[in-house]
Amino acid sequence: MSKKMPISVTVNGQTHDLLAEPRELLIYVLRERLDITGPHVGCETSHCGACTVLMDGKSVKACTVFAAQANGASITTVEGLGTPDSLHALQRSFREHHGLQCGYCTPGMITRAAKLLEENPTPTEAEVRFGMAGNLCRCTGYQNIVKSILAAADEMNAEQEVAE
Amino acid sequence: MTRAVHQSTPHDSASLHVAGSARYIDDIPEPPGTLHVYVAQSPHAHAKLITLDLEAVKRAPDVVAVLTAQDIPGTNDCSPVMGDDPVFISSHALYCGQSLFAVAARSRDAARRAASLAVAQWEPLPALLTIEDAMAAESYVLDTRTLERGDVDHALQNAEHTLSERFHIGGQDHFYLEGQACLVVPSEDGGVHVRSSTQHPTEVQHTVAKVLGLADHAVTCEVRRMGGGFGGKESQPALFASIAALVAHHTGKPAKVRLDRDDDMVMTGKRHDFRVDFTVGFDASGVIAGVDVVHAVRCGMSADLSAAIADRAVFHADNCYHLPAARIRSFRCLTHTVSNTAFRGFGGPQGMLGMEQIIAAVAAHLGLDPLEVRRRNFYRPGADTTPYGMVVEDFVADQIVDELADSADYSERRAAIVAYNASDAAAATGIRRGIALTPVKFGISFTTTHLNQAGALVQLYSDGSVLLNHGGTEMGQGLHIKVAQVVAEVFGIALDRVRPSSTRTDKVPNTSATAASSGSDLNGMAALRAAETIRDRLAVVAAERFNCAPEDLTFADGTVSCADQHLPFDALVKAAYLARVSLSATGFYATPKIHYDAERFQGRPFYYFAYGAAISEVSVDTLTGEYRVDRVDILHDAGRSLNPAIDLGQVEGGFIQGMGWLTTEELWWDSAGRLRTHAPSTYKIPTAGDRPRDVRMALWDQGENREDTVHKSKAVGEPPLMLAISVLQALQEAIWAESSQAGMLLDSPATPERLLMALASQHNE
Structure with a gap:
């Protein structure tokens, strides 16, 4: 067995100190060692996006990030965006606009969409399609996913205006 | 009064899904001591197993059990019907990726590493890989079936025009986002509790019982949800549940199988690919007098559900059209490839595409708008009996087509496209456009009557x-x-x-x-x-x-x-x-009313039909073969929908999945029978960016089931997939606009490469 290395990752605001194998992947640290199972394993080759999380503010596919690369990083998963009792605007929007069917891709979709709207709070439909093209969904045909993201953007911008 | 039905209520698990708290098999906390199972596979498409040395596997770190065909206390079979799908190879490998032995270890990684230490000796045998191979060798997994009604030879001999063509229809991987997975926990009395990602818990239960040599009552199968199924979790989960149950049985420990994506794509069956040959006889107005159709169906190495799938293709070889005389022969080819299986539509899409291509060929031959040819052949009073003898009592495709053609300005747009394709602008840019309207009539009920x-x-x-x-x-x-x-x-x-x-x-x-x-x-x-x-x-x-x-x-x-x-x-x-x-x-x-004589291929196999229609418009760059779908209009009949938002989601998702099947999703086996497109890097399902620019879809507001279904609703899971035939035919129209010899039928999937080759072959003629 290879030598383990100590790493420290902050996930959804909570810091964890772990010993990680050199080849260990972030997705398995999250899912199997921290019991954070919102991010899913879909393809393990960074194509499907079911494992998408935010790492230091960037969208990453946790199936192709080594745990060691996440040392010192701050990770946000879908669980960190909101809870069933207190949902993020995107989470509410995906529910209300039927932006999901089987739901397996949903945590990755929402986490990716959160970053997309942070970078571009008023995206066009084409920009949403381009920005979400790294996340696969086999059920919905994307219609309601795009609709959910655009509706959430509107809601978040309206909230922003009220706040200002 | 507040109604619960006919409301667009969100999915019952939506709140859990968006929060990441809905649990799939792999999200369930593992019971203490859970073993992880890796399934080792045959590297050959067809070979005799000479020796299998697993000593090094057994000695590898963290390995707890290694199981082969000899370790099965019951029957070495996990097939749904015919008894021809071994859990583990006992003498011959029949496809590349077939289950050979299982390693159970304390981690998935350890199991996988240990499996690579096996030493197997094989004697490779000649393999039949393609439909052409199987047809030449007369290699069939099931008896050839023929449905015949009317005097076909007479109809064809006396027809004003006849045409004969051949084309191929590719298969499709399900690509459910959640791969095959199951978790088996042994119970105190020798039974097992199986959590499986399956569309068919009863079959998993019965198969596990058969493999373990137990009575059905000793096995419980439970499924809360799947991360997508599409038919790929109908018969396929039984193998993995059986293997996990064998591990649990032999070790007394919980056991989990979760397939890696590549293994999933290599090991599990797919939509059947077809070769379709037809001869059609028709008059100058495009009215069909008779058809003689041959389906050559690649079933793979075993029967699986292919009998019912190939039958359903035959049942849909008419689609919406009255065929006064029809002969449909169905060859069920045995090949040394993975056994093909259920996939949304279950043979219906291939059968229907066959008929729609006949219409396209007739229209091209006569220089008519294909929609006119469709209308002239629609089922109508007095001409309402299908080749299998069922009277179509609920035909509404004509109404849906009229409404859609009208609301989407089909005729005006088609005229504009024809004019554009003949213009200098089209010649200068090399962009050709195409538009097609295709209808769907899909029979609802299992054709195996007792399943209803x-x-x-x-x-x-x-x-x-x-x-x-x-x-x-x-x-x-x-x-x-x-x-x-x-x-x-x-x-x-x-x-x-x-x-x-x-x-x-x-x-x-x-x-x-x-x-x-x-x-x-x-x-x-x-x-x-x-x-x-x-x-x-x-x-x-x-x-x-x-x-x-x-x-x-x-x-x-x-x-x-x-x-x-x-x-x-x-x-x-x-x-x-x-x-x-x-x-x-x-x-x-x-289900009442249904009856069907399987021997004679006659009866009323379906309680009713679901209908829909779609218009797709495309642009093709004739210099590169690249294309895009510019606009799609859909009108679909879900009866009086129980939940319009959910049903519309099926329509949208089904259409896009069908579009993937016919355009970008290409399964590619090499000459050794190895699947080379076994990950999303090489197998392209549609992304958000591939969705047509402009989609206008609706449930048909006049929809109501004539039969006494639950609140007069109609089934909606599979039928919309076939709306995507309009995309393939729009691409075909665009290609034909480039050539003086319209009518060469496109094989699918119509990838840009295939379009380019079609254009090149036309230019060469």
Whole structure:
């Protein structure tokens, strides 16, 4: 067995100190060692996006990030965006606009969409399609996913205006 | 009165899904001691196993058990019907990727590493890989079937025109986002509890029992949800559940199989690829006199569900058109490739595409608008009997097509496209455009008649809340919310008072697969009956209290009323409990009217038909073969939809999945029979960016099932997939615009490469 290395990752605001194998992947640290199972394993080759999380503010596919690369990083998963009792605007929007069917891709979709709207709070439909093209969904045909993201953007911008 | 049915309610698990708290098999906390199982595979498409040395595997770190065919206490078979799918190879490998042995270890990584230490000696044998190989060798897995009605030879000989063509239809990987997965926990008395990502819990239960040599009652299969199914979790999960159960049986430990994506794509069956040959006879106006069609179907190394799939292709070889004389022969090819299996549409799409290509060829030959040819051949009164002898009583495709063609300006747009394609602008840019309208008529019912049954168990607790159980499984299609709506409607209570629960074989036994689009038709009706049984018992209690007749009661808005007397539903339930009234009931449903003589290929295999139509418009760059879908208009009949938002989601998702099948999703085997497109890097399902620029779709507002289905709804799972035939035909129209010799039928998937090759071959002619 290879030598383990100590790493420290902050996930959804909570810091964890772990010993990680050199080849260990972030997705398995999250899912199997921290019991954070919102991010899913879909393809393990960074194509499907079911494992998408935010790492230091960037969208990453946790199936192709080594745990060691996440040392010192701050990770946000879908669980960190909101809870069933207190949902993020995107989470509410995906529910209300039927932006999901089987739901397996949903945590990755929402986490990716959160970053997309942070970078571009008023995206066009084409920009949403381009920005979400790294996340696969086999059920919905994307219609309601795009609709959910655009509706959430509107809601978040309206909230922003009220706040200002 | 607040209705529960016909409402666009979100999916019952939506709040969990968006929060990341909905659990799939791999999200369930593993019981202590859970072993992880890797399934080692055959590297050959066809070979004799000489020796298999697993000593090094057994000695590898963290390995707990290594199992082969010799370790099966029951039967070495996990097939759904025919007994020809071994759990492990015992003598011959019949496809590349076939299950050879299993390693159970303390981690998935350890199991996988250990498996690579096996030393196997093989004697490679000649392999039949393609439809052409199998047809040349007359290699069939099942008997050839022929459906014949009318005098076909006479019709073809006397027709004004005849055409004969051949084309190929590619297969499709399901690419459910959640791969095959199961978790098996041994119970105290030698039985097992199987959690499986399966559309068919009963089959998993029965197969595991058969493999372990147990009675069915010793095995329970449970499924809360799947991360997509699409048919790929109908017969396929039985292999992996059997292997995990064998590990649990031999070690006494919980065991989990979760396939890696590449292994999943290599090991599991796919949509059948077809070669279609046809001869069609027709008159100068495009009216068809007869067809002679040959389906060559690649079934792979075993029968799996291919008999019913190839039959369904035959049943859909007419689509919406009256064929006065028809002969459809179906060859079920045995090849040394993975056994192909159920996939949304179940042979129907291939059969239907065959007919639509006949229409396209006829229209091209006569220089007519294909829509005109379609209309001239539609089923109509007096010409309403299908080749299999069923009278089409509910034909509405003509109305849907008229409405759609009108609302989407089909004729004007087609004229504009024809003019554009002849213009200097088209010549200068090399961009050609195409438009096509295709209809869908899809038969609803399992063609294996006995499968058209369902059971439900409804439990009303003394606080007035309801736990709902039925034989159907949730794979994202919204079955559980639709059935919950049906039950809430019966009791007149809020939807959140009805809780759908896991599908379990120890609650509702002997269920059919959630397949054939039948989920809500069958289970919705069974649940309706169970709920009505309980409501009738409650009505007796209420009628006594109100001193009225039970039939004068209403159950609505959480209140039970008789004229001006009211009682909260929950209070009535409590009163019924105190009066010692049973508050749980089972419900059972068997689809009426259907009958079918399989030997003669005649009867009424379907209770009714679902209909729809789509118009697709595309642009093709003739210099590169690249294309895009510019606009899609869809009108689809879901009857009186139980949940319009959920049903529209099926229409959209089905269309895009069908578009993937016919355009970008290419399965590619090498000359050794190895699948080379076994990951999303090489196998392209549609992304958000591939969706057509402009999609206008709607459920048909006049839709209503003529038959007595649950609230007059229609099945909607599979039919919309076939709306995507319009994309393929629009591409074909665009290609034909480039050539003086229109009519060469496109093979699918119509990838840019294939379009470019089609253009090149036309230029060369």
